[in-house]
Amino acid sequence: MQLLTVKSLSKQFGGIRAIEDVSFGVKAGDILSIIGPNGAGKTTLFNCLTGFMRPTRGSILLTDRELSALPPDSIGRLGIARTFQNIRLFREMTVLENILVAQHARIRYGVVSAVLRSTAYKDEEKSLREKAVEYLELLGLEALAAKPSGSLAYGAQRKIEIARALATGAGLILLDEPTAGMNPLETDEMMALISNLRVMGKTVLLIEHDMKVVMGISDRIVVLDHGVKIAEGSPPEIRSDPLVIEAYLGRETH
Protein backbone atom coordinates (compact mmCIF):
# COMPACT_ATOMS: atom_id res chain seq x y z
CA MET A 1 0.00 0.00 0.00
CA GLN A 2 1.26 3.46 -0.91
CA LEU A 3 1.44 5.49 2.28
CA LEU A 4 2.87 8.72 0.87
CA THR A 5 2.60 9.93 -2.70
CA VAL A 6 4.46 13.00 -3.90
CA LYS A 7 3.38 14.25 -7.33
CA SER A 8 5.37 16.76 -9.37
CA LEU A 9 6.31 18.76 -6.32
CA SER A 10 8.06 22.09 -6.92
CA LYS A 11 9.30 24.73 -4.55
CA GLN A 12 10.72 28.04 -5.67
CA PHE A 13 12.35 30.75 -3.60
CA GLY A 14 12.10 33.77 -5.86
CA GLY A 15 13.98 32.72 -8.94
CA ILE A 16 15.71 29.77 -7.31
CA ARG A 17 14.19 26.37 -7.89
CA ALA A 18 14.91 24.41 -4.75
CA ILE A 19 12.76 21.47 -5.82
CA GLU A 20 11.68 20.92 -9.40
CA ASP A 21 8.96 18.50 -10.40
CA VAL A 22 9.84 15.73 -7.94
CA SER A 23 7.59 12.67 -7.78
CA PHE A 24 7.96 9.52 -5.75
CA GLY A 25 5.99 7.23 -3.48
CA VAL A 26 6.64 5.47 -0.19
CA LYS A 27 5.12 2.06 0.56
CA ALA A 28 3.88 1.47 4.09
CA GLY A 29 6.57 -0.26 6.14
CA ASP A 30 9.44 0.78 3.85
CA ILE A 31 12.57 2.72 4.61
CA LEU A 32 13.12 5.22 1.82
CA SER A 33 16.30 7.27 1.79
CA ILE A 34 16.67 10.62 0.10
CA ILE A 35 20.24 11.35 -0.84
CA GLY A 36 22.00 13.99 -2.84
CA PRO A 37 24.85 16.48 -2.63
CA ASN A 38 24.59 19.50 -0.36
CA GLY A 39 21.96 21.95 -1.53
CA ALA A 40 20.10 19.31 -3.50
CA GLY A 41 16.82 20.27 -1.82
CA LYS A 42 16.47 17.37 0.62
CA THR A 43 15.59 19.40 3.69
CA THR A 44 13.35 21.66 1.61
CA LEU A 45 11.50 18.53 0.57
CA PHE A 46 11.08 17.53 4.23
CA ASN A 47 9.86 21.02 5.06
CA CYS A 48 7.25 20.78 2.31
CA LEU A 49 6.12 17.35 3.48
CA THR A 50 5.69 18.54 7.06
CA GLY A 51 3.97 21.83 6.22
CA PHE A 52 6.76 24.17 7.28
CA MET A 53 7.00 25.34 3.68
CA ARG A 54 4.20 25.53 1.19
CA PRO A 55 5.11 23.94 -2.13
CA THR A 56 4.81 26.18 -5.18
CA ARG A 57 3.21 23.40 -7.22
CA GLY A 58 2.37 19.75 -6.95
CA SER A 59 0.64 17.57 -4.43
CA ILE A 60 1.46 15.48 -1.39
CA LEU A 61 -0.92 12.68 -0.48
CA LEU A 62 -0.87 10.76 2.79
CA THR A 63 -2.82 7.68 1.66
CA ASP A 64 -5.47 9.84 -0.05
CA ARG A 65 -5.38 12.97 2.07
CA GLU A 66 -3.94 16.09 0.41
CA LEU A 67 -1.35 17.71 2.69
CA SER A 68 0.20 20.46 0.61
CA ALA A 69 -1.97 23.30 1.98
CA LEU A 70 -2.10 22.18 5.61
CA PRO A 71 -0.22 23.81 8.51
CA PRO A 72 2.50 21.78 10.29
CA ASP A 73 0.45 20.95 13.37
CA SER A 74 -2.41 19.48 11.30
CA ILE A 75 0.07 17.36 9.38
CA GLY A 76 1.59 16.27 12.68
CA ARG A 77 -1.80 15.17 13.92
CA LEU A 78 -2.49 13.29 10.68
CA GLY A 79 0.46 11.05 11.39
CA ILE A 80 3.76 12.45 10.12
CA ALA A 81 6.47 13.08 12.67
CA ARG A 82 9.96 14.38 12.03
CA THR A 83 13.32 15.03 13.55
CA PHE A 84 15.46 18.03 12.70
CA GLN A 85 18.89 18.34 11.19
CA ASN A 86 19.87 20.77 13.95
CA ILE A 87 18.36 19.10 17.00
CA ARG A 88 15.26 20.84 18.28
CA LEU A 89 14.48 19.46 21.70
CA PHE A 90 12.55 21.32 24.38
CA ARG A 91 15.84 21.93 26.08
CA GLU A 92 14.77 23.04 29.53
CA MET A 93 12.19 20.31 29.86
CA THR A 94 13.18 16.92 31.15
CA VAL A 95 13.50 14.03 28.75
CA LEU A 96 10.25 12.56 30.05
CA GLU A 97 8.44 15.87 29.55
CA ASN A 98 9.67 16.02 25.97
CA ILE A 99 7.96 12.70 25.36
CA LEU A 100 4.83 13.85 27.18
CA VAL A 101 4.58 16.92 24.94
CA ALA A 102 4.83 14.67 21.90
CA GLN A 103 1.73 12.81 23.02
CA HIS A 104 -0.20 16.09 23.19
CA ALA A 105 -2.51 15.42 20.27
CA ARG A 106 -3.71 12.15 21.74
CA ILE A 107 -4.78 13.61 25.08
CA ARG A 108 -8.54 13.94 25.45
CA TYR A 109 -9.08 15.61 28.83
CA GLY A 110 -9.80 19.33 28.97
CA VAL A 111 -8.42 22.12 31.11
CA VAL A 112 -11.34 21.95 33.54
CA SER A 113 -10.77 18.31 34.36
CA ALA A 114 -7.05 19.05 34.75
CA VAL A 115 -7.86 21.76 37.31
CA LEU A 116 -10.30 19.48 39.13
CA ARG A 117 -7.94 16.49 38.86
CA SER A 118 -10.82 14.35 37.62
CA THR A 119 -10.40 10.61 37.21
CA ALA A 120 -10.24 11.14 33.47
CA TYR A 121 -7.23 13.42 33.97
CA LYS A 122 -5.52 11.10 36.44
CA ASP A 123 -6.04 7.97 34.34
CA GLU A 124 -4.87 9.63 31.18
CA GLU A 125 -1.80 11.27 32.75
CA LYS A 126 -0.86 7.95 34.32
CA SER A 127 -1.07 6.07 31.05
CA LEU A 128 0.76 8.92 29.27
CA ARG A 129 3.65 8.62 31.69
CA GLU A 130 3.71 4.85 31.38
CA LYS A 131 3.74 5.12 27.62
CA ALA A 132 6.45 7.77 27.74
CA VAL A 133 8.63 5.46 29.82
CA GLU A 134 7.98 2.67 27.32
CA TYR A 135 9.20 4.85 24.46
CA LEU A 136 12.28 5.77 26.45
CA GLU A 137 12.99 2.13 27.24
CA LEU A 138 12.65 1.30 23.59
CA LEU A 139 15.60 3.58 22.87
CA GLY A 140 17.47 2.76 26.06
CA LEU A 141 16.94 6.25 27.48
CA GLU A 142 14.98 5.42 30.62
CA ALA A 143 17.89 6.30 32.91
CA LEU A 144 17.86 9.85 31.55
CA ALA A 145 14.11 10.44 32.04
CA ALA A 146 14.45 13.07 34.75
CA LYS A 147 17.40 14.95 33.20
CA PRO A 148 16.90 18.24 31.41
CA SER A 149 17.20 17.27 27.76
CA GLY A 150 19.37 20.22 26.75
CA SER A 151 22.20 19.11 29.03
CA LEU A 152 22.65 15.67 27.49
CA ALA A 153 25.24 14.35 25.08
CA TYR A 154 24.70 14.85 21.39
CA GLY A 155 23.99 11.20 20.60
CA ALA A 156 21.44 10.96 23.39
CA GLN A 157 19.71 14.10 22.13
CA ARG A 158 19.38 12.59 18.66
CA LYS A 159 17.80 9.51 20.17
CA ILE A 160 15.41 11.58 22.27
CA GLU A 161 14.29 13.34 19.12
CA ILE A 162 13.47 9.95 17.60
CA ALA A 163 11.70 8.82 20.77
CA ARG A 164 9.71 12.02 20.65
CA ALA A 165 8.77 11.50 17.02
CA LEU A 166 7.65 7.96 17.82
CA ALA A 167 5.63 9.15 20.81
CA THR A 168 3.42 11.26 18.58
CA GLY A 169 2.05 7.96 17.35
CA ALA A 170 2.77 8.89 13.75
CA GLY A 171 3.00 6.10 11.20
CA LEU A 172 5.47 7.97 9.00
CA ILE A 173 8.71 9.15 10.56
CA LEU A 174 10.96 11.63 8.75
CA LEU A 175 14.55 11.55 9.95
CA ASP A 176 16.78 14.42 8.86
CA GLU A 177 20.41 13.26 9.05
CA PRO A 178 20.09 11.19 12.20
CA THR A 179 23.75 10.13 12.18
CA ALA A 180 25.24 13.56 11.53
CA GLY A 181 28.19 14.17 13.83
CA MET A 182 28.19 10.65 15.25
CA ASN A 183 31.16 8.36 15.64
CA PRO A 184 31.15 4.95 13.85
CA LEU A 185 29.94 3.12 16.93
CA GLU A 186 27.03 5.49 17.47
CA THR A 187 26.26 5.31 13.76
CA ASP A 188 25.96 1.52 13.89
CA GLU A 189 23.68 1.82 16.88
CA MET A 190 21.53 4.34 15.04
CA MET A 191 21.33 2.03 12.00
CA ALA A 192 20.05 -0.79 14.17
CA LEU A 193 17.58 1.58 15.71
CA ILE A 194 16.20 2.74 12.36
CA SER A 195 15.86 -0.83 11.13
CA ASN A 196 13.99 -1.51 14.35
CA LEU A 197 11.46 1.21 13.49
CA ARG A 198 10.42 -0.90 10.52
CA VAL A 199 9.86 -3.86 12.82
CA MET A 200 7.58 -1.61 14.85
CA GLY A 201 5.49 -1.07 11.75
CA LYS A 202 6.68 2.46 11.07
CA THR A 203 7.42 3.84 7.65
CA VAL A 204 10.64 5.82 7.51
CA LEU A 205 11.79 8.60 5.22
CA LEU A 206 15.47 9.24 5.75
CA ILE A 207 17.85 11.99 4.71
CA GLU A 208 21.35 10.69 5.15
CA HIS A 209 24.87 11.37 3.97
CA ASP A 210 26.54 8.27 5.33
CA MET A 211 26.47 5.83 2.37
CA LYS A 212 27.06 2.85 4.63
CA VAL A 213 23.85 3.65 6.47
CA VAL A 214 21.91 4.41 3.31
CA MET A 215 22.97 1.29 1.43
CA GLY A 216 22.63 -0.84 4.57
CA ILE A 217 19.06 -0.18 5.59
CA SER A 218 17.14 1.41 2.71
CA ASP A 219 14.49 -0.43 0.74
CA ARG A 220 14.51 2.27 -1.88
CA ILE A 221 16.57 5.36 -2.53
CA VAL A 222 15.65 8.62 -4.22
CA VAL A 223 18.53 10.75 -5.45
CA LEU A 224 18.12 14.51 -5.76
CA ASP A 225 20.54 16.85 -7.46
CA HIS A 226 19.89 20.58 -7.75
CA GLY A 227 16.26 19.97 -6.82
CA VAL A 228 15.65 17.41 -9.53
CA LYS A 229 15.14 13.70 -8.99
CA ILE A 230 17.88 12.02 -11.01
CA ALA A 231 17.37 8.43 -9.91
CA GLU A 232 15.19 6.14 -7.87
CA GLY A 233 15.66 2.48 -7.07
CA SER A 234 16.99 -0.18 -4.75
CA PRO A 235 20.47 0.27 -3.21
CA PRO A 236 22.27 -1.90 -5.83
CA GLU A 237 20.54 -0.02 -8.67
CA ILE A 238 21.53 3.33 -7.26
CA ARG A 239 25.10 2.23 -6.66
CA SER A 240 25.57 1.47 -10.34
CA ASP A 241 23.54 4.36 -11.76
CA PRO A 242 25.79 6.50 -13.99
CA LEU A 243 23.86 9.70 -13.31
CA VAL A 244 24.27 9.25 -9.57
CA ILE A 245 27.98 8.58 -9.89
CA GLU A 246 28.28 11.69 -12.00
CA ALA A 247 26.39 13.83 -9.49
CA TYR A 248 28.55 12.64 -6.65
CA LEU A 249 31.94 12.35 -8.33
CA GLY A 250 31.64 14.69 -11.30
CA ARG A 251 31.84 13.89 -15.00
CA GLU A 252 34.86 12.12 -16.40
CA THR A 253 36.65 14.50 -18.69
CA HIS A 254 39.44 12.61 -20.45
Place this chain on the structure above:
Amino acid sequence: MNGMTMKRSFLFRSLIIPLWISFLFLPFKGLLPAAVLFVVLSVTIPLSKALAGYLKEIRLPDLRLTRFVPAGDRLGLLLLVPALLLPFAGDNYITDIATLAGIYIILALGLNVVVGYTGLLNLGFVAFYAIGAYGYALLNTRLGLGFWSAMPLSVLSATAAGFLLAVPAVRLRGDYLALVTLGFGEIVRLILNNWDSFTKGPNGINGIAAPQVLDIQIGKISLYYYLVLVFVLVTVFVMRRVQDSKTGRAWIAIREDEIASAAMGISTTWHKLSSCAFGAFWAGLAGTLFAAKMRFVSPESFTFMESVLVLCMVIIGGLGSIVGVIVGALVLVLLPEVLREVQMYRMLALGCGLVFLMIFRPQGLFGGKHAASDR
Protein backbone atom coordinates in the same frame (compact mmCIF):
# COMPACT_ATOMS: atom_id res chain seq x y z
CA MET B 1 41.69 24.75 36.87
CA ASN B 2 37.93 24.55 36.82
CA GLY B 3 37.80 24.17 40.57
CA MET B 4 39.97 27.22 40.97
CA THR B 5 37.79 29.47 38.85
CA MET B 6 34.75 28.19 40.71
CA LYS B 7 36.36 28.99 44.02
CA ARG B 8 37.31 32.41 42.81
CA SER B 9 33.82 33.17 41.52
CA PHE B 10 32.34 31.98 44.82
CA LEU B 11 34.65 34.31 46.72
CA PHE B 12 33.80 37.08 44.32
CA ARG B 13 30.10 36.56 44.81
CA SER B 14 30.18 36.30 48.56
CA LEU B 15 32.20 39.51 48.83
CA ILE B 16 30.98 41.65 46.00
CA ILE B 17 27.30 41.43 46.90
CA PRO B 18 27.76 42.58 50.51
CA LEU B 19 30.16 45.23 49.29
CA TRP B 20 27.63 46.54 46.85
CA ILE B 21 24.76 46.55 49.30
CA SER B 22 26.79 48.31 51.97
CA PHE B 23 28.00 50.80 49.40
CA LEU B 24 24.39 51.65 48.62
CA PHE B 25 23.72 52.17 52.31
CA LEU B 26 26.77 54.33 52.83
CA PRO B 27 25.21 57.69 51.90
CA PHE B 28 22.25 57.18 54.19
CA LYS B 29 23.57 55.55 57.30
CA GLY B 30 27.19 56.60 57.46
CA LEU B 31 30.36 54.61 57.39
CA LEU B 32 30.05 52.51 60.52
CA PRO B 33 26.62 50.92 59.87
CA ALA B 34 27.68 50.26 56.30
CA ALA B 35 30.81 48.49 57.48
CA VAL B 36 28.82 46.45 59.97
CA LEU B 37 26.34 45.54 57.28
CA PHE B 38 29.20 44.44 55.05
CA VAL B 39 30.65 42.15 57.71
CA VAL B 40 27.25 40.71 58.60
CA LEU B 41 26.33 40.04 55.00
CA SER B 42 29.67 38.56 54.01
CA VAL B 43 29.28 36.07 56.85
CA THR B 44 25.61 35.31 56.42
CA ILE B 45 25.55 34.85 52.64
CA PRO B 46 28.05 31.94 52.50
CA LEU B 47 26.61 30.58 55.73
CA SER B 48 23.07 30.55 54.39
CA LYS B 49 24.33 28.80 51.29
CA ALA B 50 25.98 26.11 53.37
CA LEU B 51 22.88 25.88 55.51
CA ALA B 52 20.69 25.50 52.45
CA GLY B 53 22.80 22.57 51.32
CA TYR B 54 22.53 21.04 54.75
CA LEU B 55 18.76 21.55 54.91
CA LYS B 56 18.34 19.68 51.68
CA GLU B 57 19.82 16.60 53.31
CA ILE B 58 17.38 16.63 56.18
CA ARG B 59 14.57 14.16 55.78
CA LEU B 60 11.32 14.88 57.49
CA PRO B 61 9.84 11.93 59.36
CA ASP B 62 7.29 10.36 57.08
CA LEU B 63 4.15 11.10 59.03
CA ARG B 64 0.91 9.88 57.61
CA LEU B 65 -0.14 13.43 57.04
CA THR B 66 2.78 14.28 54.83
CA ARG B 67 1.76 11.63 52.36
CA PHE B 68 -1.13 13.76 51.25
CA VAL B 69 1.01 16.82 50.71
CA PRO B 70 3.75 16.67 48.08
CA ALA B 71 7.19 17.46 49.43
CA GLY B 72 7.34 20.86 47.74
CA ASP B 73 4.05 21.91 49.27
CA ARG B 74 5.04 21.40 52.89
CA LEU B 75 7.08 24.58 52.91
CA GLY B 76 4.20 26.42 51.26
CA LEU B 77 1.76 25.24 53.90
CA LEU B 78 4.22 26.28 56.56
CA LEU B 79 4.33 29.77 55.07
CA LEU B 80 0.56 29.92 55.13
CA VAL B 81 0.55 30.12 58.93
CA PRO B 82 2.26 33.55 59.15
CA ALA B 83 0.16 34.67 56.19
CA LEU B 84 -3.01 33.80 58.10
CA LEU B 85 -1.83 35.44 61.30
CA LEU B 86 -0.55 38.62 59.68
CA PRO B 87 -3.57 40.91 60.34
CA PHE B 88 -3.37 40.03 64.05
CA ALA B 89 0.34 40.58 64.30
CA GLY B 90 0.81 43.65 62.16
CA ASP B 91 -0.91 47.01 62.06
CA ASN B 92 -3.21 48.24 59.31
CA TYR B 93 -0.31 49.62 57.31
CA ILE B 94 1.40 46.25 57.08
CA THR B 95 -1.86 44.49 56.27
CA ASP B 96 -2.52 47.04 53.56
CA ILE B 97 0.87 46.43 51.97
CA ALA B 98 0.37 42.68 52.22
CA THR B 99 -3.02 42.98 50.52
CA LEU B 100 -1.46 44.93 47.70
CA ALA B 101 1.29 42.31 47.46
CA GLY B 102 -1.40 39.64 47.13
CA ILE B 103 -3.01 41.50 44.25
CA TYR B 104 0.36 41.85 42.55
CA ILE B 105 1.02 38.12 43.04
CA ILE B 106 -2.15 37.33 41.09
CA LEU B 107 -1.22 39.86 38.42
CA ALA B 108 2.37 38.59 38.13
CA LEU B 109 1.24 34.97 37.98
CA GLY B 110 -1.01 35.98 35.10
CA LEU B 111 1.87 37.61 33.24
CA ASN B 112 3.99 34.58 34.04
CA VAL B 113 1.67 32.48 31.90
CA VAL B 114 2.34 34.68 28.90
CA VAL B 115 6.01 35.54 29.39
CA GLY B 116 7.22 32.70 31.59
CA TYR B 117 5.47 29.72 30.07
CA THR B 118 4.72 30.68 26.50
CA GLY B 119 7.65 33.04 26.08
CA LEU B 120 5.69 35.91 24.54
CA LEU B 121 7.05 39.24 25.75
CA ASN B 122 4.12 41.41 26.77
CA LEU B 123 4.98 45.00 27.69
CA GLY B 124 1.41 46.21 28.00
CA PHE B 125 0.06 43.66 30.42
CA VAL B 126 -1.23 46.40 32.70
CA ALA B 127 -3.96 47.02 30.10
CA PHE B 128 -5.81 43.90 31.20
CA TYR B 129 -5.35 44.89 34.83
CA ALA B 130 -6.88 48.25 33.93
CA ILE B 131 -9.78 46.63 32.09
CA GLY B 132 -10.51 44.46 35.12
CA ALA B 133 -10.35 47.43 37.48
CA TYR B 134 -12.40 49.79 35.32
CA GLY B 135 -14.78 46.96 34.51
CA TYR B 136 -15.71 46.60 38.16
CA ALA B 137 -15.59 50.34 38.78
CA LEU B 138 -17.98 51.12 35.93
CA LEU B 139 -20.31 48.19 36.52
CA ASN B 140 -20.55 49.13 40.16
CA THR B 141 -20.94 52.88 39.94
CA ARG B 142 -23.06 53.04 36.79
CA LEU B 143 -25.15 49.87 36.94
CA GLY B 144 -25.01 49.27 40.67
CA LEU B 145 -23.76 45.72 40.31
CA GLY B 146 -22.20 44.22 43.42
CA PHE B 147 -18.70 42.79 43.63
CA TRP B 148 -19.66 39.18 43.06
CA SER B 149 -21.94 39.83 40.11
CA ALA B 150 -19.59 42.37 38.52
CA MET B 151 -16.45 40.28 38.93
CA PRO B 152 -17.31 37.58 36.36
CA LEU B 153 -18.10 40.30 33.83
CA SER B 154 -15.00 42.38 34.42
CA VAL B 155 -12.77 39.31 34.44
CA LEU B 156 -14.43 38.05 31.30
CA SER B 157 -13.92 41.37 29.51
CA ALA B 158 -10.22 41.33 30.42
CA THR B 159 -9.98 37.75 29.13
CA ALA B 160 -11.74 38.70 25.91
CA ALA B 161 -9.42 41.69 25.49
CA GLY B 162 -6.43 39.38 26.00
CA PHE B 163 -7.72 37.01 23.38
CA LEU B 164 -8.58 39.73 20.87
CA LEU B 165 -5.24 41.50 21.22
CA ALA B 166 -3.51 38.18 20.73
CA VAL B 167 -5.26 37.49 17.43
CA PRO B 168 -3.15 39.98 15.46
CA ALA B 169 -0.22 39.85 17.88
CA VAL B 170 0.64 36.14 17.75
CA ARG B 171 1.73 36.49 14.16
CA LEU B 172 4.57 38.64 15.44
CA ARG B 173 7.74 37.56 17.14
CA GLY B 174 10.06 38.96 19.75
CA ASP B 175 10.62 42.69 19.46
CA TYR B 176 7.61 43.29 17.25
CA LEU B 177 5.28 41.56 19.65
CA ALA B 178 6.73 43.57 22.52
CA LEU B 179 6.08 46.81 20.61
CA VAL B 180 2.49 45.92 19.75
CA THR B 181 1.67 44.99 23.34
CA LEU B 182 3.36 48.15 24.55
CA GLY B 183 1.19 50.12 22.18
CA PHE B 184 -1.93 48.34 23.34
CA GLY B 185 -1.15 49.15 26.96
CA GLU B 186 -0.79 52.82 26.09
CA ILE B 187 -3.97 52.85 24.00
CA VAL B 188 -6.02 51.47 26.87
CA ARG B 189 -4.56 54.02 29.27
CA LEU B 190 -5.16 56.87 26.83
CA ILE B 191 -8.76 55.81 26.27
CA LEU B 192 -9.35 55.72 30.02
CA ASN B 193 -7.70 59.09 30.33
CA ASN B 194 -9.57 60.83 27.53
CA TRP B 195 -13.05 59.35 27.40
CA ASP B 196 -14.30 61.77 30.01
CA SER B 197 -18.01 61.10 29.62
CA PHE B 198 -17.56 57.40 30.29
CA THR B 199 -14.51 56.99 32.51
CA LYS B 200 -14.38 60.47 34.06
CA GLY B 201 -10.94 60.83 32.51
CA PRO B 202 -7.94 61.65 34.68
CA ASN B 203 -10.17 62.38 37.69
CA GLY B 204 -10.87 58.70 37.99
CA ILE B 205 -13.88 56.96 39.43
CA ASN B 206 -14.51 57.03 43.15
CA GLY B 207 -17.15 55.64 45.44
CA ILE B 208 -16.67 52.05 44.35
CA ALA B 209 -18.39 49.67 46.73
CA ALA B 210 -16.45 47.20 48.85
CA PRO B 211 -17.34 43.55 48.39
CA GLN B 212 -19.84 41.86 50.62
CA VAL B 213 -19.67 38.32 51.92
CA LEU B 214 -22.77 36.99 53.71
CA ASP B 215 -24.01 40.45 54.68
CA ILE B 216 -20.57 41.44 55.94
CA GLN B 217 -19.06 44.46 54.25
CA ILE B 218 -15.42 43.67 53.52
CA GLY B 219 -14.43 47.28 53.96
CA LYS B 220 -11.94 46.73 56.75
CA ILE B 221 -8.48 46.08 55.42
CA SER B 222 -7.90 43.00 57.59
CA LEU B 223 -11.03 41.36 56.19
CA TYR B 224 -10.10 42.39 52.68
CA TYR B 225 -6.68 40.89 53.22
CA TYR B 226 -8.27 37.50 53.79
CA LEU B 227 -10.40 37.87 50.69
CA VAL B 228 -7.28 38.56 48.62
CA LEU B 229 -5.46 35.69 50.31
CA VAL B 230 -8.24 33.32 49.27
CA PHE B 231 -7.96 34.52 45.69
CA VAL B 232 -4.17 34.16 45.76
CA LEU B 233 -4.54 30.57 46.93
CA VAL B 234 -7.12 29.88 44.23
CA THR B 235 -4.78 31.37 41.63
CA VAL B 236 -1.81 29.29 42.75
CA PHE B 237 -3.98 26.18 42.94
CA VAL B 238 -5.39 26.59 39.43
CA MET B 239 -2.06 27.74 38.01
CA ARG B 240 -0.20 24.66 39.20
CA ARG B 241 -2.80 22.30 37.87
CA VAL B 242 -2.94 23.98 34.50
CA GLN B 243 0.85 23.92 34.39
CA ASP B 244 0.76 20.16 34.88
CA SER B 245 -1.81 19.63 32.13
CA LYS B 246 -1.38 19.18 28.43
CA THR B 247 -2.11 22.87 27.92
CA GLY B 248 0.64 23.98 30.31
CA ARG B 249 3.12 21.63 28.69
CA ALA B 250 2.17 22.89 25.25
CA TRP B 251 2.77 26.50 26.36
CA ILE B 252 6.20 25.67 27.69
CA ALA B 253 7.00 23.65 24.58
CA ILE B 254 6.19 26.68 22.44
CA ARG B 255 8.57 28.78 24.51
CA GLU B 256 11.28 26.17 24.14
CA ASP B 257 10.90 25.58 20.43
CA GLU B 258 7.96 26.75 18.41
CA ILE B 259 8.86 24.78 15.30
CA ALA B 260 9.32 21.52 17.14
CA SER B 261 6.02 22.10 18.96
CA ALA B 262 4.20 22.48 15.66
CA ALA B 263 5.85 19.30 14.39
CA MET B 264 4.47 17.50 17.46
CA GLY B 265 0.95 18.41 16.35
CA ILE B 266 0.51 21.29 18.78
CA SER B 267 -1.45 24.18 17.31
CA THR B 268 0.91 27.02 18.17
CA THR B 269 -1.58 29.71 17.19
CA TRP B 270 -4.33 28.35 19.40
CA HIS B 271 -2.04 27.86 22.36
CA LYS B 272 -0.60 31.35 22.09
CA LEU B 273 -4.13 32.75 22.02
CA SER B 274 -5.22 30.65 24.98
CA SER B 275 -2.14 31.64 26.96
CA CYS B 276 -2.75 35.35 26.35
CA ALA B 277 -6.41 34.97 27.30
CA PHE B 278 -5.60 32.89 30.37
CA GLY B 279 -2.99 35.40 31.51
CA ALA B 280 -5.39 38.30 30.97
CA PHE B 281 -8.00 36.43 33.00
CA TRP B 282 -5.87 36.71 36.14
CA ALA B 283 -4.96 40.30 35.34
CA GLY B 284 -8.68 41.03 35.18
CA LEU B 285 -9.18 39.37 38.55
CA ALA B 286 -6.30 41.32 40.05
CA GLY B 287 -7.74 44.53 38.59
CA THR B 288 -11.17 43.86 40.07
CA LEU B 289 -9.62 43.21 43.48
CA PHE B 290 -7.53 46.37 43.13
CA ALA B 291 -10.55 48.54 42.33
CA ALA B 292 -12.51 47.04 45.22
CA LYS B 293 -9.60 47.60 47.60
CA MET B 294 -8.85 51.19 46.66
CA ARG B 295 -12.54 52.07 46.10
CA PHE B 296 -11.10 54.39 43.48
CA VAL B 297 -9.50 53.94 40.08
CA SER B 298 -7.73 56.39 37.82
CA PRO B 299 -5.59 55.98 34.69
CA GLU B 300 -2.56 56.92 36.76
CA SER B 301 -2.45 53.45 38.28
CA PHE B 302 -2.05 51.81 34.89
CA THR B 303 1.01 53.39 33.33
CA PHE B 304 3.75 51.69 31.39
CA MET B 305 5.91 51.69 34.53
CA GLU B 306 3.36 49.38 36.09
CA SER B 307 3.77 46.90 33.22
CA VAL B 308 7.53 47.05 33.69
CA LEU B 309 7.17 46.51 37.43
CA VAL B 310 5.06 43.39 36.92
CA LEU B 311 7.48 42.13 34.30
CA CYS B 312 10.31 42.65 36.79
CA MET B 313 8.43 40.56 39.35
CA VAL B 314 8.24 37.70 36.87
CA ILE B 315 11.88 38.01 35.82
CA ILE B 316 13.36 38.46 39.29
CA GLY B 317 11.67 35.38 40.64
CA GLY B 318 12.52 33.28 37.63
CA LEU B 319 10.49 32.94 34.48
CA GLY B 320 8.01 30.11 34.65
CA SER B 321 8.40 29.32 38.32
CA ILE B 322 5.30 29.90 40.44
CA VAL B 323 7.22 30.14 43.71
CA GLY B 324 9.71 32.47 42.07
CA VAL B 325 7.02 34.81 40.77
CA ILE B 326 5.41 34.98 44.22
CA VAL B 327 8.75 35.87 45.78
CA GLY B 328 9.44 38.38 42.99
CA ALA B 329 6.11 40.09 43.60
CA LEU B 330 6.69 40.17 47.37
CA VAL B 331 10.17 41.60 46.96
CA LEU B 332 9.11 44.34 44.58
CA VAL B 333 6.12 45.38 46.66
CA LEU B 334 7.85 45.19 50.03
CA LEU B 335 11.27 46.54 49.07
CA PRO B 336 10.07 50.06 48.23
CA GLU B 337 8.22 50.15 51.58
CA VAL B 338 11.29 49.02 53.46
CA LEU B 339 13.42 51.53 51.60
CA ARG B 340 10.86 54.30 51.96
CA GLU B 341 13.33 56.23 54.07
CA VAL B 342 15.73 56.37 51.18
CA GLN B 343 13.00 56.92 48.64
CA MET B 344 15.11 58.98 46.28
CA TYR B 345 17.40 56.07 45.61
CA ARG B 346 14.76 53.36 45.35
CA MET B 347 14.76 53.13 41.62
CA LEU B 348 18.55 53.30 41.58
CA ALA B 349 18.77 50.42 44.02
CA LEU B 350 16.20 48.46 42.05
CA GLY B 351 18.10 49.04 38.84
CA CYS B 352 21.40 47.99 40.38
CA GLY B 353 19.70 44.98 41.87
CA LEU B 354 18.35 43.93 38.51
CA VAL B 355 21.74 44.34 36.86
CA PHE B 356 23.41 42.23 39.53
CA LEU B 357 20.68 39.65 39.32
CA MET B 358 21.19 39.34 35.59
CA ILE B 359 24.93 38.89 36.14
CA PHE B 360 24.74 36.36 38.93
CA ARG B 361 21.45 34.58 38.40
CA PRO B 362 20.22 35.25 34.87
CA GLN B 363 17.58 32.56 35.39
CA GLY B 364 16.05 34.52 38.28
CA LEU B 365 16.08 33.82 42.00
CA PHE B 366 14.13 30.60 41.73
CA GLY B 367 14.30 29.76 38.09
CA GLY B 368 16.71 26.93 37.60
CA LYS B 369 17.31 24.50 34.85
CA HIS B 370 14.03 23.04 36.00
CA ALA B 371 12.03 26.23 36.07
CA ALA B 372 9.87 24.78 33.37
CA SER B 373 9.18 21.66 35.39
CA ASP B 374 9.12 23.30 38.81
CA ARG B 375 6.54 21.44 40.80
